[in-house]
Amino acid sequence: MIQGSSTFIHVGQIHVDSAPHAISTVLGSCVAVCLYDTALGIGGMNHYLLPFWNGNGLQSPKFGNIAIPKLIESMIMKGSNPKNLQAKIFGGASLNMGISDAMMIGQKNILVAKEILREYNIVLVAEDVGGQNGRKIQFDLERGKVLLKYAQRSDMVKGGV
C-alpha cells in the first residue's frame, strides 16, 4: 500500500516524482519506462504509443525515441546522476487487434526502450513485456518497486493503448 498519492499518466506524458508518491498507468502495446534513482529516491515514468518520431508533427513524448531521452533528462534536471539510475520496462503487448499486431508495434516499442537505455548505460533491472495481455502498473517511489497486474479486456477498452 502506498502512503502518498498516485499520479496517473496517459500516452505522451512524463512524470517525475519522489517518495512517498506513486505513478501509475495502463498499457497495451504501449510501453512505459520506469527510472529510479537509488541514491535520491526519486523516480519517473513515461508512456509512449509508437517507437519513432519521424519528423511529422510535434516532437511529442508519445514516441519512444522522444519520450525516453526526455525522461532521462527530466531525472537529470531533478539532480539524478545517470550512473545511479535503474530502469524497468513494461508493456509492449500484442493485443490481436489487427493493425498494431501486423506492424509489431509492441515489439518495436520494447526494442527502442532497450536500445536507448543501453546507449545511456542505464541498467535494466526488471521487465515484463510482450505477451497478449494489457497491464496496469503502479510505481511505488518509496521502495522503487513496480506493482503489476494484468488487465482484463474490459479494462483495456476503457483505458490503455
Next chain:
Amino acid sequence: MEKIKNDEIAFLSRKILELNKQLIESEKAKSRFLSLIASELNNPMTAILGMIPHLAPMGGDLRKEIFALVHEEALLLDSRIQNLVAASEIESGKIDITYALVDPKVLVKEAIEAFKYRINEKNITITVTNKLDKKIVSDPKKLYLIIKNVLGNACDYGLVDEVVHVDIFENKSEMIIAIKNQGKAPQVEYKPQIFTRFAEGPEGNHGLGLGLSVARELCERMDGGIDYTTDETSVTFIITLPLQSACADSDACGSNEFLFESFDDAIEL
C-alpha cells in the same frame, strides 16, 4: 522463420532509430527555443490584451483605425503565443487534460471574436449550425485552442467574400465539428504534412505552421482526431472528439476508474 522475421524487424528498427536520431538532433534547437520563449512571451501578452480594450477610442475618432490595427495584431500575436505554449507543453510531456462542462458553440463564438478583424477585412461570413443541444464534457481551454486554430486556418485560406461554415453535431457518441471554407485544397503530397510544425503553407508562410500540429496533438490527447476532406471548391476540416459521459471531474473519468482497485496480489518487480 519467426526468428528470422523478428531479427529483421529488430535490425530495421535499429536502423530507423539511428536515422531518426540525426533528425531529432537537428530539430533540438527549435524545441529548446520553443520551450524557453513560450512562457516569457505569455505573461506580458496577457497584460497587454487585458489593457487594450480600455484604450478603444470613442466613435468618430480618427485613431479608431489605428486602434483596430493594434488590437488585431495583438490578438494574432496572442494566438501564436498560445500555440507556442501548447506545443512546448505537449513536447515536454507535461500536458494535462482537465474536464469540465462546456458549450462548444460558445467556444466557436469566442474564436470568431478573436478573428473579427480578419473576418471583416476579407468580408468572410461565418455561419454556425449547432445540432448538439447539450453541453459536453471536455477540456475547455484545449477545445478552444483546437477550434481557434482550425477556424483561423479557414479564415487564412478561405476566399474573400465567401462563407466559412461551422457545423457542430453528434455522430455515434462522438462530437463532430466540421469547419468548411471555400478555397483551394492544401498543396501537399501526403495529408499528414499539413499537421507538421514549421511547415510552410502553400501560399508562402502563415505563422509558424504550429496551429494545425497543435490542434492534431490536442485532439489525439483527448482520444479524438482531426482530418480534412476537399472538393473542387472547398476544404473541410473535421474535428472528432468522443462524447464523455457526464462526469466533469477530471480524474473520475475514463481510464482511472479501475485503477482505484487495490494492487493486492499484484506482481512486484
